[in-house]
Amino acid sequence: xxxxxxxxxxAFSNGMTAIGHDVMTARNADEALEILIAEDGAFDFVFLDxxxxxxxxxxxxxxxxDRWDALPVVIINGRAEIVNSPLFANGLQLAQRRxxxxxxxxxxxxxx
Numbered sequence: 001x002x003x004x005x006x007x008x009x010x011a012f013s014n015g016m017t018a019i020g021h022d023v024m025t026a027r028n029a030d031e032a033l034e035i036l037i038a039e040d041g042a043f044d045f046v047f048l049d050x051x052x053x054x055x056x057x058x059x060x061x062x063x064x065x066d067r068w069d070a071l072p073v074v075i076i077n078g079r080a081e082i083v084n085s086p087l088f089a090n091g092l093q094l095a096q097r098r099x100x101x102x103x104x105x106x107x108x109x110x111x112x
Contacts, residue, residue: 019105072096076099
C-alpha cells in the first residue's frame with residue numbers, strides 16, 4: 001500500500017491485517033518501488049494512491065507494470081474531483097481496478 005496520507009494508510013493496514021492479510025506500507029511512490037524491488041515484486045496486490053505529494057503515482061504504475069507485468073495494481077483515490085474524472089474512470093488502464101478510499105473494508109476484502 002503506497003499512500004502519503006498516514007491516517008488512511010494506517011487504517012487500511014489495520015483493517016487488512018484484521019481480516020488476515022500481511023501489509024507493507026510506503027509513504028510515497030519511491031518508497032513503494034524500493035520495497036517492491038527489495039522483495040522482487042513478491043506481493044499479491046499493490047494498492048497505489050493516484051495522488052501523492054511527489055506526484056509520481058502514474059509513472060510508478062507504469063514502472064510496476066514494466067517490471068512485474070502480472071502483479072495486480074489497484075489505484076485508490078479519495079478526491080471527488082479525480083474520482084469523477086475521465087482519467088480515473090477510463091484512464092489508468094494498466095491498473096486492474098480503481099477504487100475510492102471510502103470503499104468499505106468488506107468490499108476491499110472481496111476485491112483481494
